[in-house]
Amino acid sequence: MKPAPFDYLAPTTAEEVVSALVELGDTAKVLAGGQSLVPMLALRLAAFDHLVDIGRVAELRGVERRDGALWVGAGTAQATIERSAEVASAVPLLARATPLIGHFQIRNRGTIGGSLVHADPAAEYPAVALALDAGLEVLGPDGRRTVPATEFFIGLWSTAVGEQELLTGVTFPLWDGRCGFAVREFARRHGDFAVAGAAVALELDGDDRVRRCRIALFGLGSTPERATAAEAAVTGAVVGEVDLEEVGRLAMSSLDSVPSDLHGSSAYRRRVGGSMVARALRAAGEEARGR
């Protein structure tokens, strides 16, 4: 479990990172917190001639309000997000998903950008980004672009970030009004990747009718998935009258690539996934009604 040889670069600006990526092409890999990449290197499941460490790029770190949204730098540690009062008040779903990521030692090193670009389909942050329509800021040789979360996750461990590009930040729209947010996941042990999970954001009108509903699923496909049929079924309904288990089943009905492994078959994951949707919806609904 020793990695193959590699050269190590540690630039200090995002432009330098991109220049290095342009120069080195697919022989280089960006190293963020290293919580997924380093074990893969050590197991020799992956090998790169060059690692470009972005840990010294200060402009990639931070949490701040920008243009009525919350911007989080891609290099911001998960532990920083976990402790941020700004995140907790502005984007509660992000704050609540964070303690479910690994263990605190992992969150001290792991970054939001690393999690999003690694794009493990069972990870929490990609589902949160998808549920909230986050904007993903990418810097490349031709400048900056923002990719909506719906177009960001394109396959298993695969995103819209090109080989010569760097994710620099994530912008989360703010939800105001009578809102509720919840993440529910089932993992074999505390800190494990989820067998199945759901991130839910709800907004109610004054009569407890659901004005907006977002349900993002994780661990249930090759990418995080929006449960659009279930969202539509909930939207417009009185929140207390929704048959939550039925919505859970509906959320599972459109899935076509639910994984199967040692920890559970596809059918088992659907059962658990439906239940996580129901449990998250209940919690989000109760929170929204209390506002």
Added chain:
Amino acid sequence: MTSLEATAARYVGARVPRVEDPRLLTGHGTFVDDVTRPGMLHACFVRSPFARARLGRIDATVALDLPGVRAVFAAADLNPGVHEQWYTLIGKDVPDTPRPPLAEGEARFVGDPVALVVATDRYVAEDAADLVDVDYEPLPPVVDYTTALAATELVHEAYPGNLAGALGAPMSEDLAAVFGGAAHVTSATIHQQAYAPVPMETRGMVAEWSGDELTVWSATQAPHEVRMFLARLLGIAEHQVRVIMRDTGGAFGQKVLPLREDMCIALAAMRLPAALKWIEDRRENLLAAGMSRHEHGEAQMAFDGDGRILAAHLDHVQDVGAYPTPWPVGTAMAVGLLFPGPYRVPAAGYRTTSLFSNTSGRTAYRGPWQFESVAREVLLDIAARRMGIDPVDLRRRNLLRHDELPHTNPNGMPYSDMTPIETFEQALGMLDHEAFRREQADARATGRYLGMGTCSYAEPTTSAMAFQGTEGATVRIEPSGKVNVYVAGGSTGNSLETAVVQLTADALGVDIADVRTVQGDTAVTPFGAGTGGSRSGSMLAGAVEESTTVLRERIVTIAAHQLEAAPEDIELADSSARVRGTPAVSVPLAEIADIAYFQPHRLPEGVPPGLEVSARYRARSPLIWANATHLCTCEVDPVTGAVTVLRYIVSEDCGPMINPNVVEGQIAGGSVQGIGGVLYEHLAYDEDGNPLTTTFMDYLLPTATEVPVIEYGHIETPSPGPGGYKGVGEGGAIGAPPAVINAVADALSPLGVEITRLPLTPAAVVALIEGAR
């Protein structure tokens, strides 16, 4: 003058803090990977990616060209160096199974070592291992041991039917007649999955050949076994091998005997100009350090109309993988012998069958015969429910009482000094069994599933078999009066240092801070068999007692002479010898030591100089019996299948405790391994023999968040051994699995679920619930 009274116990029996902890908790331990030698080289194995493949040419040309690579060895290079290959623990006369250092002719499981790369560091060694070109011709593997007997393919050509061995017999006509006439007969075939010891520190070795002496730093439970084994293996004299181990980070049976990689490192070191280090990484450990527990059995019991056991039979079959260690047939016998457990069973029988497969070899694991308890205790719960009685009541009708012992079980096991029903009742009392049944009923009314399960077992500890039957200690009081105790060691977290220091301090009446112990160096310590078979507490107590008895007599004689008192009036306390009842009349131990070493003219007639004594204890009985009852309660989420352990209670009888903290630590560790074995751990293979769990992402160990606080109850029935002590190292891992299984089965009993297959993953629990509907 053996009538000397022992000094008052000051430390033995107390919760003395572990003397190992300051160095271990501050990072000052010395594990094998901490050893560095001048010019030391590093090893990496090339391992088979196929479950079964014919080995063709092994071409190391490219690997040898890599800068930093010193050597690449294949079987043809190393294996001819083997002179003799047998374990002192097992003896040379058993029909042992094959164990070539490197794979010969055929690779027999994924991870089978086929070549050994030596380089200037482990990074280069791994780079080079990737460059060794091995010509594999894949062959159809035997993956599922349950069909191995009828398989056309063979793991080892010399073993038709893949049969490593069998003992015992199918049910006899006499036994069948008892079953035929019984009011109730319950039978179930219970399957246990493979799991593994998974020590925190993986295996490892540094071996250095000077041309005259081989020095080996080893992660081991038994440094003297490593020494004798390697001397025989290499064809050199026993005293040409020195084995050193300071700290070993867990072993649980996996390090009780040198395995194939250890042989390779020693063989290679003989041909290298510098020390060779091999530190197994986690992937290798999960791939090739062995598996345990993979077995099933058809368990049967006959009962009379009142639920009293009339007869029992177990037909046991175990997977021994490709290269088991030790000889697996002998250890399987214990499963059959112990199947009746701590119950009144008038008649019994067993058969056990060991089958090879193309998977990692079976290795010893804490309570290697543990399946006897799994099969019996799970069957008892199934039987109770089928008979419509509470499993608690069924056990109350059948568990042995202390006053019924000694009692020989129908398979010949001579039980003594145990408290089966007493620990059972203590555990139920700690739970408040009646209150739990009410809470369970209330929960069921609201759709929640709570359950409780128990396991009571009888455990043979401290075997006096062969080289485990004696243990030595050297106690040396230094000229300053400070004390050193030398014992063979083999502590892998078992607190052997703490125990020895406590026992010696009390025996000599000195402050515990004045006693240190030296263990784990074959050049320095007396010979000893190391840790295994829950033997160290009793055997070390015997060894310390033998040595300190002689030493006390000498101290007392010198003191009596100095104080002009009668020897029988001298007592040892506060690091001095004094006249009983007149403590002011005393002589400090340091002064006695000064006389003994430096002023021999002041010694009384006939007393030898110095204060150093070596003596050897011979076990007083062939076995020492320990017992316990484990009790687990849990809640099952019927949607996800998740099992949450609520309370975990152990009532045990390991005799008087040398140190309750150590006893409870041993029980906790074993119990957690048993909980893990039921709910989390699974060393899994796919149908082609590819391992699925080679990292901790997939091989799930229970962590602090999955395990409850363990509650302990103690009953202290003395054994016939020194101090009345019994062994306690293995029991936790034996008692826990059935208690957890039965708790889940009890929780789900309203749904008609019967559990006969492990592990109880959430998905498996859901499948049971859905299958029962």
